[in-house]
Amino acid sequence: MIRPPAPSRWLPPVVTLVVVLAAWSAVSASGIVQPAYLAPSPLEVWDAFLRANTNHAVGGGVDRVVRGEEGYYLWEHLVVSLQRIGGGLALAIVVAVPLGLAMGTVGWFERVVGPYVDFLRSLPPLAYLGFLVAWFGIGDTSKVALLFLAAFPPIALATLNGVRGIREDRLNAVRSLGASRRQTITTVVLPATLPDILSGLRVAVGFAWTTVVAAELVNGLPGIGGLAYLSGTQNKLALSVACIIVIGLTAIVLDLIIRTLEKKLVPWRGKA
Amino acid sequence: MSERHDLAVTVAGLEQEFRARDGVVRALDGIDLTIEPGELVTLAGPSGCGKTTLLRILAGFVEPTRGTVEVGGRPVRGPGRERGVVFQQPTLYPWLDVRDNVALGPKVRGVAKAERYRTAERYLELVGLADVAGLRPYELSGGMQQRAQIARVLTNDPEIVLMDEPFGALDALTRERLQEELLTIWRETGKTILFITHGVDEAVFLGSRVLVMSPRPGRIVLDEPARFSTDGHQVPPADLRALPEFTALTTKVREAISHP
Ligand SMILES: Nc1ncnc2c1ncn2[C@@H]1O[C@H](COP(=O)(O)OP(=O)(O)OP(=O)(O)O)[C@@H](O)[C@H]1O
Numbered sequence: 334m335i336r337p338p339a340p341s342r343w344l345p346p347v348v349t350l351v352v353v354l355a356a357w358s359a360v361s362a363s364g365i366v367q368p369a370y371l372a373p374s375p376l377e378v379w380d381a382f383l384r385a386n387t388n389h390a391v392g393g394g395v396d397r398v399v400r401g402e403e404g405y406y407l408w409e410h411l412v413v414s415l416q417r418i419g420g421g422l423a424l425a426i427v428v429a430v431p432l433g434l435a436m437g438t439v440g441w442f443e444r445v446v447g448p449y450v451d452f453l454r455s456l457p458p459l460a461y462l463g464f465l466v467a468w469f470g471i472g473d474t475s476k477v478a479l480l481f482l483a484a485f486p487p488i489a490l491a492t493l494n495g496v497r498g499i500r501e502d503r504l505n506a507v508r509s510l511g512a513s514r515r516q517t518i519t520t521v522v523l524p525a526t527l528p529d530i531l532s533g534l535r536v537a538v539g540f541a542w543t544t545v546v547a548a549e550l551v552n553g554l555p556g557i558g559g560l561a562y563l564s565g566t567q568n569k570l571a572l573s574v575a576c577i578i579v580i581g582l583t584a585i586v587l588d589l590i591i592r593t594l595e596k597k598l599v600p601w602r603g604k605a
Numbered sequence: 606m607s608e609r610h611d612l613a614v615t616v617a618g619l620e621q622e623f624r625a626r627d628g629v630v631r632a633l634d635g636i637d638l639t640i641e642p643g644e645l646v647t648l649a650g651p652s653g654c655g656k657t658t659l660l661r662i663l664a665g666f667v668e669p670t671r672g673t674v675e676v677g678g679r680p681v682r683g684p685g686r687e688r689g690v691v692f693q694q695p696t697l698y699p700w701l702d703v704r705d706n707v708a709l710g711p712k713v714r715g716v717a718k719a720e721r722y723r724t725a726e727r728y729l730e731l732v733g734l735a736d737v738a739g740l741r742p743y744e745l746s747g748g749m750q751q752r753a754q755i756a757r758v759l760t761n762d763p764e765i766v767l768m769d770e771p772f773g774a775l776d777a778l779t780r781e782r783l784q785e786e787l788l789t790i791w792r793e794t795g796k797t798i799l800f801i802t803h804g805v806d807e808a809v810f811l812g813s814r815v816l817v818m819s820p821r822p823g824r825i826v827l828d829e830p831a832r833f834s835t836d837g838h839q840v841p842p843a844d845l846r847a848l849p850e851f852t853a854l855t856t857k858v859r860e861a862i863s864h865p
């Protein structure tokens with residue numbers, strides 16, 4: 334049965350939100366911050382958000398209508414960024430899960446490959462962005478490659494960790510039923526590791542999102558991170574704040590999606 | 606279905622040591638044992654004497670420190686389909702429902718879905734789980750999980766069944782019913798069964814041969830034939846237990862456990 338959540342659950346965050354908005358409005362209305370454009374009010378941010386999602390007149394007496402910001406609506410900037418991490422993550426999953434399984438099941442493979450995956454994970458992705466731009470150009474390919482490299486170590490290492498944590502008798506039981514090595518991997522190792530793979534994916538998505546926003550500083554338009562940066566440098570702070578809020582909310586929604594996926598795919602988590 | 610009921614289990618000079626934090630634990634010490642095809646060997650002994658260790662070596666999960674283990678004349682090199690294992694702790698897979706857990710053996714052998722479900726259904730009914738076949742293992746009680754595990758092994762039809770205290774977690778009534786069923790299956794199929802238990806009565810009632818192990822390091826200190834399971838199907842269990850021979854063997858086993 335689904336009951337509406339109790340007020341004790343939703344009331345505190347709503348109160349905080351109201352207080353924060355009120356304080357924010359008061360600060361920007363008071364004129365403490367000078368010049369005033371440095372402190373856009375919530376309303377100005379909202380306006381910037383709406384403008385960025387519609388066609389509007391350029392203004393200044395010029396009789397011309399433009400589409401959103403920089404030729405794209407704000408939601409289109411967002412979608413482009415999401416597509417970038419979508420591509421990078423899909424590649425990362427396809428490579429990292431088999432790699433993690435192989436590392437977990439073949440001892441020497443882990444010893445050969447493991448240190449390099451660890452090394453890659455320890456690098457801040459922007460360190461190798463320049464290198465990737467040299468290889469793949471300034472366009473989307475280098476960004477997808479960047480996100481792939483950023484996302485695959487956490488997934489591979491979580492998969493490895495999951496394989497290592499499998500209770501030995503889970504493997505023994507299926508071998509006693511006559512399973513071959515390959516069948517043991519597909520019928521037991523992979524499903525038993527699924528909870529860890531999803532945990533790794535969750536880490537990877539968070540990491541990929543921060544990375545894509547940062548990577549869009551370089552030729553990032555269209556792209557929500559690119560727009561946030563550009564609008565800041567052009568002193569359109571209301572738009573920049575609108576982008577920041579969208580970026581943050583998107584991160585929360587992405588995390589929520591993966592947690593829902595976990596509940597769907599791993600209903601036994603914590604129970605067995 | 607391979608009808609090979611000719612696999613003897615031969616163990617010679619078996620010793621097992623475990624490296625523990627504070628030195629070496631000797632779990633088994635000089636086990637020599639031959640289990641003939643079709644025997645139902647019950648194995649009793651005090652807790653920690655090495656019963657599970659012996660079973661895991663026979664199952665091929667552990668390589669013994671010293672000694673040889675052969676099944677059907679071939680050295681054991683790992684787990685195998687001809688040796689089914691009922692674990693002391695149920696090991697069912699939470700990503701499969703009970704039916705798919707039970708049908709897993711035929712599945713890895715490539716048996717068609719309809720056929721493997723039919724076999725699974727039969728054993729699910731036998732252990733009284735037909736009505737929970739669609740649940741996940743973690744939705745079952747401990748005793749139900751244990752019964753599901755037994756059904757899974759029987760569905761796979763191994764020639765040798767290694768059972769580690771399979772009825773330990775069950776209530777008396779269910780235990781007695783499953784004891785009867787186990788005997789029926791054993792008589793009908795002629796499977797070779799090694800049955801570990803800490804119940805003296807259970808060991809004597811079920812075994813065609815009763816073994817007792819000493820406290821750690823485990824050795825076999827009693828090896829007696831028994832006939833209550835072979836003759837028993839004409840006599841109700843209660844009368845069987847009242848027989849003087851039954852009481853005599855029970856006393857002997859109990860003494861072997863307490864004064865090896
Ligand atoms: N993997 C292991 N590492 C170290 N010691 C072990 C290991 N497995 C078993 N032992 C030790 O070997 C001895 C025998 O254990 P085993 O599990 O075979 O006993 P058991 O007879 O089955 O006892 P119970 O009736 O309580 O199940 C114990 O002292 C145990 O601590």
Ligand SMILES: [Mg+2]
Pocket residue numbers: 656657658693769
């Ligand atoms: Mg044991």
